Amino acid sequence: MQHVRVIPTLLLKDWGIVKTVGFDAETYIGCPINAVRVFNANDVDELILLDILATQEGRTPDPERVTQIADESLMPIAVGGGLRSVASVRQMLACGADKVVLNSAAIEVPELVRDCATHFGSQCVVVSIDARREAEGWQGPDPPWHHHHRTRPPSTGE
Template identity: 45%
Template structure:
């Protein structure tokens, strides 16, 4: 088994699979269920599926689509998007999803993180934190549903949400999203320094060396989108995943 998980992140819009660049320019890349079938064949470690417009559009999770995805998915699955209550979370877990990712609800109501963690365990709750640079180049927490930069410092927010019960943090560099330009290793190092739970690095991965750099910076797992769905300079859609031997050579295995 690899020392670090390598996790494809799939973005949903109206039940279809899309990919963004810097959280904009959404491009349709195919059917989500078909992509999951391919990842099943490639024996992927884990999968993250995010409905990125649900909270923005004040929609509840699409439980029917989540159910279809969970039924098809043979690896551990994390779902995020539109979860705003313990009832929502319970229905998603009942679909067969192992983890729920919270962002909008966690920012406005950390008590929901606690509620879910107390009922299902901290290991079942991931908080997703997006970070974007302001016009002065300073890293700020970014609330993707509202499109606003927040005043609360990253370290304070991380501590608050982990104290609330989050068992994992997904940290995403908005400015690198979909650009295949490498992770923000300084951001990963900062986030990892402030929490004692696993940190999943996301945003910018272009090659296996980027995975290694993220892990060396403190990430427990690495996630990527464009790296797994595009191929070549023209970004042709091709669902792929590195061979286990390649990942083993890059990241090593658990002793």
């Protein structure tokens, strides 16, 4: 029997955890350090931290906060948000992240994925894609999925 892996994702905004619905309607949930303690106690396999404002604000996640969370965590962590260069990835790994998550940069600068995998190993590079179903009018029982780059609808010509 295969082991089910539990890998929660924490959406960080101003270093609190938020819950969103459809990339909108943010609700404050709590402190990331407290969440990490709960996940430690429940043997979570990995943890993903995504700073949802970093790309929009042109910055990386706060290195001090990432270090605090990594120091508290007993599980591997992946950090994403605003990582746009090998140097920014190196910084997050130096802060204690085991993996990095590339989203907008993977679309805008696809060679960054290759460069990071070359420098740090492919095991620590995760590419994420924001997607949601777009149901405009009647499209049958299975409306198409679209990626959302920087939380805007895509310009795919569809």
